[in-house]
Amino acid sequence: MRRVPRVLVTVAFTALSVAFFVPMIWMVLSSFKTNAEIFAGPFSLPTGLEFGRWAEAWQMGGIGGYALNSLLVTALSVLLILVVGSAAAFAFSRYVFRGRGALMGLLGLGLLLPIQSYFIAQSRMFTELGLGDTRWALIVPYTAMGLPLAVYLLKVYLDALPAELFEAARVDGAGDLRIYLQIAVPLLKPGIATVAVFSALSCWNEFLLALLYIQDDGLKTIPAGLLAFSSRYVTDYGLLFSALSIITLPMIVIYLVFNRQVVAGITAGSLK
């Protein structure tokens, strides 16, 4: 049997993982350097751990403001997706009604359609309605884009619950709203957590609409904000590396702590 020795695999994967992280390690090291040091030697270590540039990027550079906008837009979008999406999933899963298949099919279109199929007209529409350059110009499309998958996945979870549960509640005299709130929602918690993870990440990372719909620098989210930041400080590489580090490191820490949930959430979200 020609099995590759275990040690060799471990060594190879360790090397690969390290190589994988080299760009990020270099990013953090460079954030402590001056431009001259960055140009002098990309592999050299910084002379000291000076966090002054990080603070500068956060406050004067406006990264803090962008982060707050991202937080607001993401939180509201995810909340709307979960509330509106779980209600629709409940209707589609537990009730038989006229037009159910057609309405589900309509929503299912959202799983196939690329952003490009609607964003041109959407941007005109938002401008006409006075939504342009407001947070709603992001929250509304993020919610609409997130709903099809959220409804689909939550419906799968609800379908798996035994019908007797709901029938029993009905016999006990519970109304429709009460059945949804007191039986469906509590049992849906694992599904809601999964949907929340991938919805939050896709809102947090969305760039195309954020770039096109928001001109006001005070309303920009992190992806579009970082781009504005990088054209504002084009050649101040130390500051740019600091901004990148501030954005990246907290996300990596959160990921390392909750890696199982994040991986499960993202893969469930993309496998449909």
Place this chain on the structure above:
Amino acid sequence: MRPHKPLTPYLFAAPALLVFAFAVLAPVLATGAFSLTEWSGFGPMTFTGLGNYVRALGDDVFVGSFLHVTLYIVVTIVLEVAFGLVLAGVLAARRGGSPWFRVALFTPVMLPMVVVAVLWSFVYNGDFGLVNASLSAIGLDGLTRVWLGDPATALLAVCVVSGWVYAGFYMAIFYAALTQIPPEVIEAARLDGAGEARIFARVKVPMIRNAVEVCLLLCVTGGFQTFDLFYVLTGGGPYNATEIPTTYLTRVVFRDGEVGYGSAMAVLMTAVVVLVGIVFMRLRRGRGAEA
């Protein structure tokens, strides 16, 4: 279950349907209507029938953009799906190993693509970038270049970044699928004297065929919709060498103000994505594959 009141299911489903119809379905139809006109976004619209479509098919940049994205998809299938499959195969073959390799290689997936792109624009930087510095360090000064500014290397350089992000993602999916294979099957193959590589290619991969197909679909349809990476790294340049449909039509609409023409390109692109999706589902259903 029968609703308590007949209207109930509609009330529960209405908010989701209304938001979706308002923000997605209505604009899809309007984009289709725009595509038949010449319009700057303001002022009068002129109906031009299929004129924009004829123009798009004769537009070298647009046709080229499809070639570029096809090339990008082919390369990323190798760098992401195939490489991810091999990584998963090696990791899954030694059960009980450290989960941290999987955790590490998955990290870039969760970062915003714009952040990744800005970071890699520095990695490729001609003056202080990691790539050139590494080449110089091992004495290959002759190979250093402005990677993203050279039409010969720009597209490949973008593909590498994409591979860096998604190889770990596909690895995670394949790993999960591989660990579902019953050990007896592999044991039987091993008793028949098959080597590890052979078991992987002839037994394991066919058994996770479903996951492989879904990943290929994701890579193809996702590839067509890529925008962030190209926009930030190259903006379609140099000399349109990395122009893809999404960057080109965004520029035509939002910078050049040609709403009608851009809409026609958007409709064509949507048709390709939807068609690929439908053909794929038909093929799978035809073979009777489980979802």
